[in-house]
Each structure stands twice: as structure tokens, then as C-alpha cells.
Amino acid sequence: MEDTKLTMYHLYKEMLNNYLKSKSEHTLYSAQQFSKEMLEKDMSPEEVISLHKSVIQELQQMNNEAVTDFIDSFDILLEVMIGYGLAHREHLSLRDRQRQLESELTVAARMQQSLLPSGKIELNSVDFGVISVPAGKMSGDYYHYFIDEQGHIGAAVADVIGKGVPAAMCMSMIKYAIDSLPEQRLQPAALLENLNRVVARNIDDDMFITMIYGSYDPKAHRFHYSSAGHEPCLFYCAESDTFRELKTKGLVLGVSSKVRYEEYYQDLEPGDFIVLLSDGVTECRIEDEFIDIKQITQLLRKYKHLPAQLMVDQVFSELEKIQDFKLNDDFTLLILRRNV
């Protein structure tokens, strides 16, 4: 680095001397070139001025026409600073452009937010909570819940490969595809098969979506569910105070339009709950270590006395702390508990 500065000093001194002797246009032009070089070497404006100053000081010691030269020398300095001026203006225009993109993204993120359900599920029979936090502004995670006319609660968590804007655009496809399905209550397997056909037609070859969909019947206390290659959901059994992964089979959405999905069910006793999550939860990393499902269940157990919404909020805030508040992936956690 010091070597670079020394070379620049000598080059600058030579150029300045040339100019003071000849006052030629040509030297002024070479100063512009020099300015580009200094920018490339990351020299700051202050460094340029200080370079100028030390050259002038040296010239003064051996030349008695110092004052005229001193004034003239600024012609060179001026030319040199032109490059900096240009860079500054470019920076300003990029900053404007960035602000514009930023605000477009904010509008898009708000629009995306409006695709998610906003009402709360307030029933005596179930306690419901959900949290979804994007890693950036836009999310590739999607969740959905609703109560159908028979009083069954449908709940879904989907995770689009990747994150950011492309994932978010894919996510809205899922939303519209679900909306366009017939009104009557769909069985989980049938719903996934319908969605899969839409996704397979509209997605790039190396994209896919994972999704888990379940429907809870509060009268029979039975949770029916199917999975399209999604992270298994968890079942908490209050009586034995244990967690268990609910194993499923099923290909991710978007690979082949002819896939059939299997349907499973789990009966819930009072206090039992189901946890749906996105792989952002299990892909949390602390340095190089992954958070495993045991750590998640420990956190869930720690807060299980809280209402479901507080529970998901607490689990998220602890995981965020462990990860130093840097979310690597979109994160979604949904809990459905049978009340007494």
C-alpha cells in the first residue's frame, strides 16, 4: 500500500512539474487519466489534496517563483478532482435508484402481506397461533388458515425453494391457486393434487414448492393431513408430555403432474397440539451447526403453558436470539391446540 502511494506521489510530482513548465493542455488531459487511476486505487479526496500539498511544499523549497506556481498548480488539482465529482454524481443517482427499488419492494411486501389471512381464529374448541417472518423483505413461505362451513379448520404451510422476490412471486401463485379451488371443503390429499397440477404447469424446471395441509374437525377431534415433500409436522401428546414427528410420504409440488398424495390422521386429546413449520425453522444455523428438531421441541415445551400465539412468538424470539438476529431463511411456525 505504501509503495502504491509512493509511486502515485512520484507520478503526480512529475505531472505537476511538466504542467508548470509547459502549461500544456496535454498535461491537463493526463491529469484526468490520473484521476481515474486514483479512484481505482481507492484514494480518497483527502489523500489527493495531501498529495498535492506535499508536492507543492517540495517545489517551494527549490523554486522561488513559488507563489505563481502555487496558484497554477490548482489547475491540475481541479482536473484531478473531476473524476471524483463524476463518481459522486453517479453515487447520488444510484442512491436515488436504490431508494426507488427499495420503495417498490416495500409496496410489494405490503401486497404480499395482504395475501396472508388476517382474521383470527377464535373458537372455544381450539387455540391457534401462527408466526411468519421473512429473511429479507419478501417471503417465500406461505401459510393459510380458514374455517369452512362445516366448522372445520384448514391450515397450510408452504415453502417455495429459495427466497426473496422470485420465491415471493411463486408464493402468490399458491395463494391464487388455493383461492380458485372449489368452495366445498377439500380433503388434504385432493387439495394437494389440485395444487400440484397448477404448480407443475407454471413453474421452472428447477423450482419446486413443499407444502403441508391439514384439516381439523373440532367435533371428532381429528386432524387429517397430507404432505407434499414438506418438513414433517410435530404432534405433542399432553398425557405423556412427548413430541413426535408425524411421518408422511409425498413428492414436492411442481415435479410431476400425475402425483397422488396419501392422507393421514391424528386424534387429539385435550391439551394435545399440532405444530406445522417451514424448513427455515430446522435450517436455522448457529455458525456451522444446525438447530435440530430436539432444540425446537425443547423450546415448545418451555412455552407450552402459554396460549398458542404467545407460544410461537416466544419460540421465534428465542431462536432469533440464538442466531444473533440474523435470519438465514424465511421462518414460519403454526400451532393448533385442542382446548379442554
Added chain:
Amino acid sequence: MNLKVDIKEGNRETVVFLKGEVDVYTAPTLKESLYPLAEQKEKKIVVDLSNINYIDSTGLGIFIGALKATDKSNSTITICGANARVKRLFEITGLDEIIEIVSDQREEV
């Protein structure tokens, strides 16, 4: 983390040795080497994952894309040597049902 791709053309099969991580950053590297192979007619491709400790969903997408290409070119793709974590990913996503996964690994020549 980087990804190293080594392709060994054999008489009966083409083995793709991968080393490192297949994630959102290295997925394009894998795509560049795997897709052209998958598009060739009647190829038997084996991807050796014994030196891969992590694959993320973007990486998994590349395998899906390659699989779709082999369907069109009448080629096959097999995965071998995957560790437990990577294997679990193929199982959860149901890809183990459509991509052949064998546990042994290929000898590097």
C-alpha cells in the same frame, strides 16, 4: 463454501463426483456441469455425494431439473454415497421415490 465438480467418463456410466456444499451460491456450478450431461441421449449418470455434507433446497432443485432432462433424453440419474442428513432431505421431499438412491459410493480413479 465451494463446490468442486469432477466428471469421470467410464464405459458403462458417467460419474459426477461432488465435493463441498450444494447451496444457493454453488447451485449454478452444479447446473452448468450436470444439465449438459443429462441432456445427452441414453446416458447412465451417477452422482457421488460422499463428499457433500450439505444440500439446500436450491441445490435439490438442480437435481429435479436434471431428472426432468434425463426423462426427455432417455437417460438415467442415480445418487450414491449420500450421508444421513442429505438422504433425509431426499426422503422428506419424496424425491427418493423418483430418483434412484444407492448407499455405496463410486471409486475415484
